[in-house]
Amino acid sequence: MISNIRKPLCIATLYIASSFPSFCYADQVVEARDVKKPNIVMLFVDDMGWMATESRTPKYETPNITQLATQGMEFDSMHIATPTCSPSRATLLTGLHPARLKMVRHIPQKPQYGFDKYGRTTQKTHLWEKDPAQMPSTNWLDTKYITYAEALKQVGYYSAFVGKWHLGHEGYHPIDQGFDQQIGTSNFGHPSSYYPPYFKFSDTLADAKDEYLTDRLTREAVEFIDDYDKEQPFMLSLWYYGIHSPIVGRKDLVAHFKAKGMSEEDAQYASMITAIDESVGKVRQALSAKGLEKDTIIMFLSDQGGLFDNSPLRGGKRIDTLYEGGARVPFIVSWPGVIEEGVVNHSIVQSTDLFPTLVDIAGLKPDNFKDLDGVSLMNTIKNDTELARGDAIYGYRAYQDLYASVREDEWKLLAYRSGLLKLYNIPNDVSETTDLADKHPEIVARLKQKLQLWEKEMRVEQYSGVK
Numbered sequence: 041m042i043s044n045i046r047k048p049l050c051i052a053t054l055y056i057a058s059s060f061p062s063f064c065y066a067d068q069v070v071e072a073r074d075v076k077k078p079n080i081v082m083l084f085v086d087d088m089g090w091m092a093t094e095s096r097t098p099k100y101e102t103p104n105i106t107q108l109a110t111q112g113m114e115f116d117s118m119h120i121a122t123p124t125c126s127p128s129r130a131t132l133l134t135g136l137h138p139a140r141l142k143m144v145r146h147i148p149q150k151p152q153y154g155f156d157k158y159g160r161t162t163q164k165t166h167l168w169e170k171d172p173a174q175m176p177s178t179n180w181l182d183t184k185y186i187t188y189a190e191a192l193k194q195v196g197y198y199s200a201f202v203g204k205w206h207l208g209h210e211g212y213h214p215i216d217q218g219f220d221q222q223i224g225t226s227n228f229g230h231p232s233s234y235y236p237p238y239f240k241f242s243d244t245l246a247d248a249k250d251e252y253l254t255d256r257l258t259r260e261a262v263e264f265i266d267d268y269d270k271e272q273p274f275m276l277s278l279w280y281y282g283i284h285s286p287i288v289g290r291k292d293l294v295a296h297f298k299a300k301g302m303s304e305e306d307a308q309y310a311s312m313i314t315a316i317d318e319s320v321g322k323v324r325q326a327l328s329a330k331g332l333e334k335d336t337i338i339m340f341l342s343d344q345g346g347l348f349d350n351s352p353l354r355g356g357k358r359i360d361t362l363y364e365g366g367a368r369v370p371f372i373v374s375w376p377g378v379i380e381e382g383v384v385n386h387s388i389v390q391s392t393d394l395f396p397t398l399v400d401i402a403g404l405k406p407d408n409f410k411d412l413d414g415v416s417l418m419n420t421i422k423n424d425t426e427l428a429r430g431d432a433i434y435g436y437r438a439y440q441d442l443y444a445s446v447r448e449d450e451w452k453l454l455a456y457r458s459g460l461l462k463l464y465n466i467p468n469d470v471s472e473t474t475d476l477a478d479k480h481p482e483i484v485a486r487l488k489q490k491l492q493l494w495e496k497e498m499r500v501e502q503y504s505g506v507k
Contacts, residue, residue: 135395159227180208
């Protein structure tokens with residue numbers, strides 16, 4: 041099984057133009073189609089909720105994100121499998137659900153969990169004091185798992201990583217997981233400040249003088265695009281530290297929003313969002329200046345809901361995180377000349393779908409990769425069709441009593457370790473205010489059974505709250 045292989049062990053053919061008939065992971069041959077391979081840019085924001093754009097909350101200013109959506113396709117029902125820092129990233133990289141990876145919480149990096157001041161540890165797992173199930177969670181993404189960088193490398197891609205990793209210390213960094221280079225990557229899940237020095241116990245980007253962190257990462261990404269001179273296509277992963285705390289906005293933007301009457305906190309937060317938006321614009325400008333805009337796919341999404349108010353959605357980063365306000369995030373795909381522009385697709389999609397989509401774009405067959413928990417969005421993206429995934433999607437975390445969700449069509453079940461079950465009809469009640477569990481016991485029973493079977497597949501049934 042591919043999830044038990046440390047690295048790709050052999051390549052069946054040498055790289056000739058853009059064609060790779062097949063390559064193999066151990067004794068498994070993975071077939072590849074001869075397709076034109078576009079460049080790919082993955083823009084991954086931290087803690088940017090579904091409501092944090094000007095199209096949904098007019099007080100924010102996000103013209104570049106709005107333009108990306110109007111010139112691409114927006115999925116308005118994208119959910120993160122485990123909405124929190126590290127698990128969301130692990131799933132994006134591997135296509136495996138965090139429950140399968142046994143990474144059901146963020147990597148805590150504090151002394152009480154066995155970490156030193158540099159964000160390193162020799163302890164493979166940690167426990168969370170307030171977790172009712174006392175479920176162990178891993179402290180790094182093991183290199184045995186195949187990442188999209190490793191998969192794409194086999195069909196000729198050069199992969200660069202810029203920004204936040206939060207999947208382990210040295211030895212588990214991007215360059216240890218298939219990326220050809222990394223920039224701005226530390227051991228930490230958030231900076232000490234968005235102005236230098238960015239990190240207290242890291243020399244990452246230590247040469248910075250007075251540059252805002254989001255701007256610095258953007259500059260590195262733009263310089264990568266400007267200087268790229270290889271014949272092979274590239275995969276650029278720009279994973280921002282923003283808009284994670286500390287809530288420190290760029291000074292000029294904070295002044296701008298305060299002049300519009302915002303409170304200090306709101307102005308700081310709004311300016312962090314706008315800094316991300318400006319980054320999107322600069323990356324697109326760099327692609328255009330290089331003549332690459334028509335040959336590049338851009339994907340934009342976030343790792344979980346926002347820290348502050350996500351109304352009308354219920355929940356967020358810290359409270360009720362498996363409700364829509366914590367699990368539902370923006371997701372935009374731009375593919376000039378291939379997808380219809382200005383389309384909003386209502387398919388229920390999940391972060392587990394990104395890996396199979398990326399390998400499909402590159403000409404690989406997702407079905408050849410074992411244990412993937414998502415499906416390719418390729419046909420949905422190209423044809424604006426409703427995704428027929430054939431199963432529910434599952435959310436899972438190990439922090440509080442609320443630990444799991446099951447979404448099937450219009451119905452969403454929320455499960456608690458204490459045994460409590462709640463049921464919501466999302467199209468009719470996006471704010472999840474009316475629990476319908478008592479009115480529809482047959483739906484509760486069906487989704488509960490699905491959850492139990494899924495927990496067995498993930499091998500986490502011993503921590504279940506729905507026995």
